[in-house]
Amino acid sequence: MTVELTHFINGQHVKGTSGRFADVFNPATGEVQARVPLASKAELDAAIEAAAAAQPAWGATNPQKRARVMMKVVQLLNRDMDKLAEALSREHGKTLPDAKGDIQRGLEVIEFCIGAPHLLKGEYTDSAGPGIDMYSMRQPLGVVAGITPFNFPAMIPLWKIGPALSCGNAMILKPSERDPSVPLMIAEIFKEAGLPDGILQVVNGDKEAVDGILDNEIVQAVGFVGSTPIAEYIYSRGCANGKRVQCFGGAKNHMIIMPDADLDQAADALVGAGYGAAGERCMAISVAVPVGEATADALIEKLVPRIEKLKVGPYTAGNDVDYGPVVTAAAKQNILGLVQSGIDQGAELVVDGRDFSLQGYEEGFFVGPHLFDRVTPDMDIYKKEIFGPVLSTVRAGSYEEAIGLAMDHEYGNGTAIFTRDGDTARDFANRINIGMVGINVPIPVPLAYHTFGGWKKSGFGDLNQHGPDAFKFYTRTKTVTARWPSGIKEGGEFNFKAMD
Numbered sequence: 001m002t003v004e005l006t007h008f009i010n011g012q013h014v015k016g017t018s019g020r021f022a023d024v025f026n027p028a029t030g031e032v033q034a035r036v037p038l039a040s041k042a043e044l045d046a047a048i049e050a051a052a053a054a055q056p057a058w059g060a061t062n063p064q065k066r067a068r069v070m071m072k073v074v075q076l077l078n079r080d081m082d083k084l085a086e087a088l089s090r091e092h093g094k095t096l097p098d099a100k101g102d103i104q105r106g107l108e109v110i111e112f113c114i115g116a117p118h119l120l121k122g123e124y125t126d127s128a129g130p131g132i133d134m135y136s137m138r139q140p141l142g143v144v145a146g147i148t149p150f151n152f153p154a155m156i157p158l159w160k161i162g163p164a165l166s167c168g169n170a171m172i173l174k175p176s177e178r179d180p181s182v183p184l185m186i187a188e189i190f191k192e193a194g195l196p197d198g199i200l201q202v203v204n205g206d207k208e209a210v211d212g213i214l215d216n217e218i219v220q221a222v223g224f225v226g227s228t229p230i231a232e233y234i235y236s237r238g239c240a241n242g243k244r245v246q247c248f249g250g251a252k253n254h255m256i257i258m259p260d261a262d263l264d265q266a267a268d269a270l271v272g273a274g275y276g277a278a279g280e281r282c283m284a285i286s287v288a289v290p291v292g293e294a295t296a297d298a299l300i301e302k303l304v305p306r307i308e309k310l311k312v313g314p315y316t317a318g319n320d321v322d323y324g325p326v327v328t329a330a331a332k333q334n335i336l337g338l339v340q341s342g343i344d345q346g347a348e349l350v351v352d353g354r355d356f357s358l359q360g361y362e363e364g365f366f367v368g369p370h371l372f373d374r375v376t377p378d379m380d381i382y383k384k385e386i387f388g389p390v391l392s393t394v395r396a397g398s399y400e401e402a403i404g405l406a407m408d409h410e411y412g413n414g415t416a417i418f419t420r421d422g423d424t425a426r427d428f429a430n431r432i433n434i435g436m437v438g439i440n441v442p443i444p445v446p447l448a449y450h451t452f453g454g455w456k457k458s459g460f461g462d463l464n465q466h467g468p469d470a471f472k473f474y475t476r477t478k479t480v481t482a483r484w485p486s487g488i489k490e491g492g493e494f495n496f497k498a499m500d
């Protein structure tokens with residue numbers, strides 16, 4: 001039976017009234033398991049107005065009390081870890097251990113947010129002038145919005161909600177319509193943790209809801225994560241409407257393998273980073289760049305048996321599944337279309353997953369692993385984000401050629417180098433024009449107390465996600481200059497004065 005999902009508004013599950021719905025699939029079986037309401041502009045506006053009414057009291061609540069809600073959320077996320085992971089895998093398709101990682105990486109940002117009282121402290125200058133003190137405070141923006149992608153339905157909503165709420169804002173979360181159940185469960189958890197109603201509104205929807213957020217004058221800031229064309233659209237429309245906007249987009253992450261690298265280590269890393277979560281990670285490695293023909297030949301020789309051993313299956317099959325299905329039939333078609341373009345444009349398909357099928361799950365959206373060799377920068381499989389279990393190998397003649405490839409690519413989310421040479425590693429980290437760099441680490445996702453963000457077409461806006469940047473993004477600085485006269489002061493002052 002198809003479940004009808006809801007919005008979560010003013011602390012309640014609320015049915016959609018627009019009459020529009022999107023199907024939510026179980027990607028392993030291909031069945032529609034739920035339908036999610038797509039909010040109308042009127043539904044969205046009502047949720048925003050209710051959030052605006054609730055926010056001042058929350059903004060005036062002392063930061064430590066808000067942090068106590070976060071403490072409780074951490075406890076409840078841990079309590080519900082298995083239940084959340086199961087719901088996440090059922091809609092997304094990733095394996096249960098990977099779903100737990102998705103929740104855990106979000107939970108760690110909530111842990112960081114427990115430090116909000118410290119992070120929100122302003123600056124103070126005693127006696128900036130005679131009898132004058134100067135201080136700054138960080139104040140909430142009011143109502144802010146988060147628009148999130150399908151591929152991390154727990155982690156990315158938590159990256160948005162935790163800092164925004166800890167700073168005293170109310171948030172409208174518009175999660176991906178492909179896997180909306182976990183964000184709804186997260187909203188329930190915040191309520192149980194003591195969050196006042198109206199402070200976290202989950203409004204499900206599509207472009208209509210997104211456009212409504214971008215055009216609503218109450219919404220002060222928008223944090224987006226998703227594909228680059230939508231990131232660019234949201235950034236320009238949101239900024240044109242005077243909002244503070246940060247948008248994180250797609251990726252094409254290169255891993256450079258130097259001739260002195262430990263090739264077994266590099267091959268293991270490539271297989272995990274290339275095929276984990278079916279390649280549906282913005283920090284997945286999708287391009288391997290071995291330096292030198294001998295390195296390339298040896299690497300391919302080590303990769304092939306590892307890739308052929310990968311176990312692809314539903315999350316219900318237990319812990320020995322390496323990755324699950326991709327999210328929709330359309331995603332599968334797009335991936336297979338790009339694989340075909342790679343063959344047509346002359347790349348060498350060394351591992352061919354096109355005929356992959358799983359008995360009992362023939363209607364599921366499974367894609368077998370693919371490995372391409374001799375990919376060149378003019379090919380579509382190199383230029384485009386495939387977001388599937390497809391690894392492309394571009395052979396580079398030198399380190400300079402390898403670093404040049406990564407630097408010339410339009411995306412700049414993550415990258416990695418595998419080498420035993422500290423000097424090369426340092427040079428790479430210093431020169432590369434990419435936001436997150438791994439040295440013998442294939443997926444360099446920064447921890448919660450650092451910040452996460454790509455460069456070039458992978459990130460728009462000047463502040464990163466989570467860590468200290470998030471507390472800047474979700475607050476405004478106000479600077480106060482105060483003088484308390486001790487006696488009668490006569491006469492006005494007409495000059496713009498320096499402090500002396």
Ligand code: NAD
Binds near residue numbers: 175206248385454
């Ligand atoms: P997507 O761009 O299709 O959707 C993201 C959000 O935008 C969803 O909430 C969706 O409802 C909304 N949206 C979709 N089309 C829209 C439109 N035309 N107008 C307005 N809103 C629209 O992305 P996705 O497929 O859900 O997620 C995968 C993408 O996200 C990949 O490109 C991946 O690299 C990227 N991603 C980036 C990061 C990062 O931090 N850089 C992290 C995770 C995912």
